[in-house]
Amino acid sequence: MAGVESKLRYRDARNGDVDTLAELVVRLKRLNEEFDSMLTVRDDIKVVSRSYISSAVKDKNCIVIVAEYKGKVVGLLKADLRERRFSQPMREGRIIEFYIMPEYRKHGSGTEMLHHAIEKMKHMGVQMISAEFPSQNKISVQFYAKQGFRPITNIHSKLL
Amino acid sequence: MPKKNEKTEELYKLAVRYSKFYGGKISVTPSVPVRSLDDFSIWYTPGVAAVSRAIEKKHELSFELTSRWNTIAIVSDGTRVLGLGNVGPEAAMPVMEGKAMIFKYLGGVNAVPLTVNVHDQQGIFNTVSALEPAFGGFNLEDIESPKCFYLLDNLRKSLKVPVWHDDQQGTAGATLAGLLSSMRMTGRKPSQTKVVFLGTGAANVATARILSVAGFDIGNIVMVDSKGVLNPDRDDMDELMLHNPWKYDLAIKTNGERIKGSLKDALKGADAMVAASGPGPNRFPKEFIKGMNKDAIVFLLANPVPEIWPWEAKAMGAKIVATGRSDFPNQVNNSIIFPALFRGALDSRASTITDEMIVAASSEIAKYAYEKGSTEEHIIPTMKEWEVYPNVAAAVARKAVEQKIAKHSMSAKKFHDNAERIIEGSRMTLSALIKSRLIKMPPQ
Known part of the structure; x- marks a missing residue:
């Protein structure tokens, strides 16, 4: 049976990955949608995801990392590099997109990928790391708590 | 099949008439002699106080000194009764009474039907847990999926008496029995038999799990639902992860070949098919059976009408065909x-x-x-x-x-x-x- 025989490999995203990465972004946004109706995806999600990830791959102010299994892209982590205006430390890396295909989850792949990204950002001078995800996503809450993250800002929303 | 419908209509009429005549199907009968009312002082007070005290000291004795050793509860919230759907706890009662009658007649088990007006999974969990002291076991019945998976898994872990969900395990057990027998007849071994499941409801999800315990290779099992072949690349995987982790788990573990597509693709080269999807006939094109291996085994378990008629499956090359019905050969029951x-x-x-x-x-x-x-x-x-x-x-x-x-x-x-x-x-x-x-x- 198919399964994870060797660990995933992690590398920087390339232009050639854009189509697959756009699909992963769509999957992530649809997953987020499950947690809250205010995260309902827009009808043109595929188009916007593609243009979003295609510019992110070239953008110096963010990093995009892919997870590969036997040459196939199965995961994505995108983080923005930000300057904090009022607080210190000032250089923050904020994880905005983080998705691994279902089959390749567990086996520590999420932790591995996160650490890969953190190492990379450290080298780039990042001093603190944050992650954005839906409040109701208990799986993410637990994952980041285990990695030593704690909530520092709440964003509360309501429809008008 | 007008004849069959007439017969069913007749049975419907009789069932209502007889139910009224007998006022239900079960009753409680003492199992001790009452020679005179003096015996009450043994069976009841003051004698019974000593029995009570003995059990208070050692709870285990409740299995010896009361009927608990042979008494189970049939618990249903009435959300998925037969093919009727969510009829509610009152309407589920005649079905549970019938189940209790079968338990007694075929197994000698005292079964008490308890249809409950609790519908959330934690509520049912708490209700069943609260009833544990009175019963030697629990049969969960006609509770909708995926709530039923949660309840079985968690009650099994938490209670010290057997918990059973017949729609999952009973169907899985009967299906496995039929498969093993058919495989023996067609010279097949579990480890080399490719089984395709049509439908991913409680019964088939449970059967797939049981098959993997019985020596089948789970990678050789392929599950198909209304969206096609279950595989870990499907768009609905994250939804399943959150709402039906049991099916999600199967999506990752089954289908080692990573087949994608429809039932037709899944059946190519399959040895056996277990359909428990929805009432037929013509639920899927009968020609799909042709793609299966020689001497194919085909179980068409939808009620009241199998997915396709058994003779159609036979005409397409199936060697052994079973259904859920008593009026056709090979009832998987x-x-x-x-x-x-x-x-x-x-x-x-x-x-x-x-x-x-x-x-x-x-x-x-x-x-x-x-x-x-x-x-x-x-x-x-x-x-x-x-x-x-x-x-x-x-x-x-x-x-x-x-x-x-x-x-x-x-x-x-x-x-x-x-x-x-x-x-x-x-x-x-x-x-x-x-x-x-x-x-x-x-x-x-």
Whole structure:
């Protein structure tokens, strides 16, 4: 049976990955949608995801990392590099997109990928790391708590 | 099939009429003699206080000094009753009464129907947990999926008495029995048999899990639902992860070849098909069967009408065809499993019903069929072959002993004879009541 025989490999995203990465972004946004109706995806999600990830791959102010299994892209982590205006430390890396295909989850792949990204950002001078995800996503809450993250800002929303 | 419908209509009418005549199907009868009212001071106060005190000191004694050893509850919230759907707890009662009657008649088990007005999974969990002191086991019935998966998994872990969900395990056990028997007839081994499931409801999800315990290669199992072949690249995987982790788990573990597409693609080169999807006929094009391997085994378990008619499956090359109906050959019926399985679990005082105990029951049924001379039209015993029940009870009880989850240990022969005595006693009691006209014949 198919399964994870060797660990995933992690590398920087390339232009050639854009189509697959756009699909992963769509999957992530649809997953987020499950947690809250205010995260309902827009009808043109595929188009916007593609243009979003295609510019992110070239953008110096963010990093995009892919997870590969036997040459196939199965995961994505995108983080923005930000300057904090009022607080210190000032250089923050904020994880905005983080998705691994279902089959390749567990086996520590999420932790591995996160650490890969953190190492990379450290080298780039990042001093603190944050992650954005839906409040109701208990799986993410637990994952980041285990990695030593704690909530520092709440964003509360309501429809008008 | 107008004839069949007429027959069903007639049965509907009779069932309502008789239910009214008898005022339901079960009652509670004392199991002790009352020679005079003086006996009450033994069975009730003051005598009973000593029994109470004994149990207070040692709770285990409730299995010896009260009827708990042979009494289970049938719990339903009425959300998925037969093919009727969510009819509610009151309307579920006649079905649960019927189940209790079968438990008693075929397994000698006292089963108390409890239809509850609680519908959230935590609420049902709490209700069943609260009832534990009164019962030797629980049969969950007609509770919708995926709530039923949660309840079975969590109650099994938390209670110290067996918990069973017949729609999952009973169907899985009966299906496995039929498969094992058919495979023996067609010269197949579990480890090399490719099985396709159509439908991913409670029954098929449970059957796929049981098959992997019974020596089938889970990678050789392919599941198909209304969206096509289940595989880990499907768009709905994250939704399943959050709302139906049992199906999600199967999506990752099954389908080693990573087949994508439709039922037709899945059936190519398959040895067996288990359909439990939705009422037929013409649920899928019968020609799909042609793509299966030689001597294909096809189970069409939808009720009241199988996914396609059995003769159509045969015409397309299926060697063995089974359905859920009693008026066609090879009825895959839970009633062949649950009465005996509970008999064995109760007699061995098993703390739970393991998947291995279910496999033991199925294997015993397949063995019985083989020894009696199974044919393509008779792959599993019917309820009339009631001597199979003590055999199954003994196989289940011995498995519990082997797995060290039984409080009572006896030889297979003793378990068998004990089960036979109890089941026979139950049938004899009923026939004595009928003979003495305490239970009247139905009105004409």
